[in-house]
Amino acid sequence: MNKKLRDNCFIRDMERSFDLSVPEMNRIMKDFGREMKKGLAGKNGSLKMLPAYVGRATGNEKGKFIALDLGGTNFRVLELELKGGGNFGAPKVMKFTIDKKHTAGRGEDLFDFIARCIKAFINEEHLNKEAGMKLGFTFSFPMDQKALAKGLLIRWTKGFSASGVKGKDVVGLLRKSLVKEGLGSLLVSALANDTVGTLVACSYREPICDVGIIIGTGTNACYLEKISEIKKLKGFSGLKGNMIINTEWGNFNRLKLTKYDAALDRASRNRGEQILEKMVSGMYLGEIVRLIIEDMAYLRNIDKGIIAPFRERGSFKTEYMSEIEGDTSPGLSIVKRVLKRAGADVSSAEDRNLLKKICAMVSRRGARLSASALAAVICKMDRALSRKHTVAMDGSLYEKHPAFAKNMKRALREIFGSKASRINIKLTKDGSGTGAAIIAAIAGS
Ligand code: ADP
Numbered sequence: 018m019n020k021k022l023r024d025n026c027f028i029r030d031m032e033r034s035f036d037l038s039v040p041e042m043n044r045i046m047k048d049f050g051r052e053m054k055k056g057l058a059g060k061n062g063s064l065k066m067l068p069a070y071v072g073r074a075t076g077n078e079k080g081k082f083i084a085l086d087l088g089g090t091n092f093r094v095l096e097l098e099l100k101g102g103g104n105f106g107a108p109k110v111m112k113f114t115i116d117k118k119h120t121a122g123r124g125e126d127l128f129d130f131i132a133r134c135i136k137a138f139i140n141e142e143h144l145n146k147e148a149g150m151k152l153g154f155t156f157s158f159p160m161d162q163k164a165l166a167k168g169l170l171i172r173w174t175k176g177f178s179a180s181g182v183k184g185k186d187v188v189g190l191l192r193k194s195l196v197k198e199g200l201g202s203l204l205v206s207a208l209a210n211d212t213v214g215t216l217v218a219c220s221y222r223e224p225i226c227d228v229g230i231i232i233g234t235g236t237n238a239c240y241l242e243k244i245s246e247i248k249k250l251k252g253f254s255g256l257k258g259n260m261i262i263n264t265e266w267g268n269f270n271r272l273k274l275t276k277y278d279a280a281l282d283r284a285s286r287n288r289g290e291q292i293l294e295k296m297v298s299g300m301y302l303g304e305i306v307r308l309i310i311e312d313m314a315y316l317r318n319i320d321k322g323i324i325a326p327f328r329e330r331g332s333f334k335t336e337y338m339s340e341i342e343g344d345t346s347p348g349l350s351i352v353k354r355v356l357k358r359a360g361a362d363v364s365s366a367e368d369r370n371l372l373k374k375i376c377a378m379v380s381r382r383g384a385r386l387s388a389s390a391l392a393a394v395i396c397k398m399d400r401a402l403s404r405k406h407t408v409a410m411d412g413s414l415y416e417k418h419p420a421f422a423k424n425m426k427r428a429l430r431e432i433f434g435s436k437a438s439r440i441n442i443k444l445t446k447d448g449s450g451t452g453a454a455i456i457a458a459i460a461g462s
């Protein structure tokens with residue numbers, strides 16, 4: 018068989034295994050719906066469905082708050098002033114890199130480091146730490162929340178593995194470290210996950226917002242649920258009406274894996290966990306592409322020179338996919354540049370074209386999986402899609418990838434038909450900062 022024919026066959030097979038048909042999306046929706054119900058009843062399943070002990074914002078929350086954002090690429094400390102009427106002032110922000118010594122070391126050291134960052138921020142911004150300032154803590158890992166300011170870490174995700182934190186109350190650990198740094202007067206009054214922060218932040222301005230999604234390093238979603246539906250909260254009387262549920266959807270696992278997904282999972286630090294996340298989010302998509310091109314080079318479907326700079330795990334960044342898929346130039350000169358920059362000096366137009374197809378197929382599947390999961394969440398709230406829903410969205414992959422948002426919306430139209438226009442996905446940046454401040458304000462009201 019000549020190379021061109023072989024490439025075509027290979028690509029066609031691959032496209033088939035990465036495709037998600039409408040019936041397959043419907044099957045995922047159904048399974049996802051079932052797992053949601055299990056989780057709400059406290060039964061074992063892949064969706065934890067964690068109560069957040071908070072509802073939407075009213076828009077009238079006011080005051081100055083400190084917010085912490087842990088669980089993204091950087092650790093950030095912010096100070097925000099909520100002005101009411103859906104308005105807030107420009108936040109003061111400081112970013113810190115958390116190195117491996119802290120993400121994979123002792124938990125106590127991680128929280129001491131966080132407290133030192135807060136101290137540096139307070140000193141830099143000359144904030145008055147004696148005032149009993151309220152602090153909202155965005156902690157974007159699965160936690161079993163017991164109250165608005167108490168949550169036990171269920172397990173680390175996104176590459177974190179600090180010891181001695183699993184099963185512990187992270188607010189308690191933070192308080193201990195704050196006291197050590199002389200910051201005992203700060204009041205940690207709310208704990209939230211970034212999806213919850215994103216939903217709450219969006220609802221501060223837009224009251225019909227009822228879903229929050231993150232598609233960045235990892236992926237997750239939360240939504241507004243009737244308290245009567247949260248069977249495992251029996252006897253809870255703290256809130257009437259609705260409460261936000263953090264689905265922890267990254268862990269959904271009723272999915273068909275390709276051999277590349279299986280290989281990625283086997284090599285990960287959290288084998289068998291976060292299967293949806295591993296097929297959707299920025300931490301993993303580039304790696305799936307890398308595994309495919311490695312295989313293609315082995316099978317001689319692509320020139321070995323292309324894989325040479327990408328021998329190491331994680332070396333093909335998801336960011337490259339955006340550049341590659343966004344390249345519409347004849348001859349794919351941007352793809353050529355991306356490869357050259359990485360160290361693959363020579364590449365054929367044919368191979369560049371193949372690479373673009375592979376990237377598109379992997380990101381498109383991620384978008385369609387996200388749409389299927391979102392469709393299930395919307396149906397849980399509103400089976401017939403009889404009203405409008407605003408979905409607050411955050412995350413660089415969704416924001417910056419040239420086709421992810423478009424593919425996700427197209428898949429929603431395939432699932433819901435014209436009713437899909439009732440779903441408005443709204444980019445809501447920095448819910449993990451603003452949201453945490455609003456939740457801290459809600460906590461005090
Ligand atoms: P986080 O999820 O860490 O809070 P982001 O939402 O900014 O922060 O997501 C960062 C991740 O998004 C990166 O690790 C990368 O995987 C992905 N990403 C960043 N920029 C791009 C881009 N231009 N195209 C595709 N993916 C991107």
Ligand code: MG
Nearest residue numbers: 089211233449
């Ligand atoms: Mg983030």
